[in-house]
Amino acid sequence: MAGIYIHIPFCKQACHYCDFHFSTSMKKKDEMILALAKEIEWRKNYFGNELIESIYFGGGTPSILEISDLRMLIDTVYENYRVSETPEITIEANPDDLSEERIIELSKIKINRLSIGVQSFFEEDLQLMNRAHNAAEAKKCLEIATRYFDNISVDLIYGIPGLTNEKWQQNIQVLLDLNIPHISSYALTVEPKTALATLIKNGKIPTPDDGVAHDQFLLxxxxxxxxxxxxYELSNFGKPDYFSRNNSAYWLGKKYLGIGPSAHSYDGKNRSWNIANNALYLKSLTENVLPLEVETLTTTDRYNEYVMTGLRTVWGVSLHRIESEFGDTYLKYLLQNAENYLKEEKLQLVDNILKTTNKGKFFCDGIASDLFWLNLE
Structure with missing residues (x-):
């Protein structure tokens, strides 16, 4: 089973914290849609005869596209790939795009999962992050969406300056009251070259407090x-049968194909990524050239990726897989470097599976980096 990710590189406005690739100009939108369809068709042999179990529209903000654009891209996938009878087809959406009419239209074009970027139900948080919607729009769109979609995921951000634990608990409770079956939640992170970084540097917004973020994560x-x-993953929570197939493919090392500027692909041995520039992407496609770079992963690369993704998930890191796929040297190294974390009860070893404990979950990326083997090859 494999997945297809389609990057829609357009947004109405730039959120202060975002460092993803996008443009706020829609002038080249029609040209981009045709280029995406062209790349989908060109790369139809990427998986061989493997079955596609998920199609994911990310961005950017895919929900700003016309229904006809989305339908055409989905149809192009179906025409060129073997798609399972019950695929997960997700679209990322912002509340301000989700009127009842739009939600109904989305439900009629094979899309069966909404991933809605709410982030917070408090106006001051939304304004700090420069979100395009307000709290009332967020609640209204979710109330409507639950009438037409069963499979809904909502994004929330914690660690926002000024967000108290009480307000954070209220954010969570809104989603529980609406019976939302999947929640993705992230700490507010200050990425270089973002508006948020500049605002903090100029003293207009306080620096996010790691201690507050940790407490809100535990809550x-x-x-x-x-x-x-x-x-089931560091930033993802799902009711049984509602885990994201698209995201789980990344963490479980399945193959995926990324379409569009900045999109990444993985075929089991090689990782590739398209150029993160709309104009150059369009120019390349016009000239019948795929604008991508390819990296062949070494044994060490694959070991490090497995450790990193495994520790972030409920599935952990299998010692049997480490030994059979990477060899005894890697296994001994892993156990040696995990020893202190096992003593500190940040890692646990159960049935030959190495996992983070509740105490260690928030720190799993740092723990994983200490288990990496960087200079073996």
Whole structure:
């Protein structure tokens, strides 16, 4: 089983914290849609005869596209790939794009999962992040969406300056009251060259407090697990049968194909990525050239990626897989470097599976980096 990711590089406005590739100019939108369809068709042999189990529209903001654009891209995938009978087809959407009419239209074009970027239900948070919607729009769109879609994911951000634990708990409770089955939640991160970084540097916004973020993460985990969610990946919580197939493919090392500027692909051995420039992407496609770079992963690369993704998930890192796929040297190295974390009870070893404990979850990326083997080859 494999997945297709389609990057829609357009947004109404730039969120202060975002460092993804996008443009706020829609002048080349029609040209871009045709180029995306062209790349989808060109790369139809990427998976061989493998079945496609997920199609994911990310960005950017895919929900700003016309229904006819989305339908055409989905049809192009179906015409050129073997798609399973019950695929997961997701579109990322912002609340201000989701009128009842638009939600109904989306439900009629094979899309069966909405990923809605709410981030917060408080006006001051939304304004700080420069979101295009307001709190009332966020609540209204979710109330409407639940009438037409069963499979809904909502994004929330914690660690926002000024966001108290009480307000954070209220954000979570809104989603619980609406019976949202999947929640993705991230700490507010200050990425270089973003508006947020500039605002903090100029003293207009306080620096996010790591201690507050940690406390709110623990509150999130406890609250959602007590309400029947599985914390199946560091930033993702799902009710049983509602895990994201698209995201799970990345963490489980499945193959995926990325379409569009800045999109990444993985075929099991090689990782590739398209140029992160709309004009150059369009120019290349016009000249019948795929504007991508390719990296062949070494054994060490694959080991490090497996450790990193495994520790972020409920599936952990299998010692049997480490030994059979990478060899005894890697296994001994992993166990040696994990020893202190096992003693500190940030890692646990159960049935030959190495996992983070509740104490270690928030720090799993740092733990993984200490288990990397960087200079073996």
């Amino acid at each position: 999130l985990v406890e609250t959602l697990e007590n309400n029947g969610f599985v914390h």
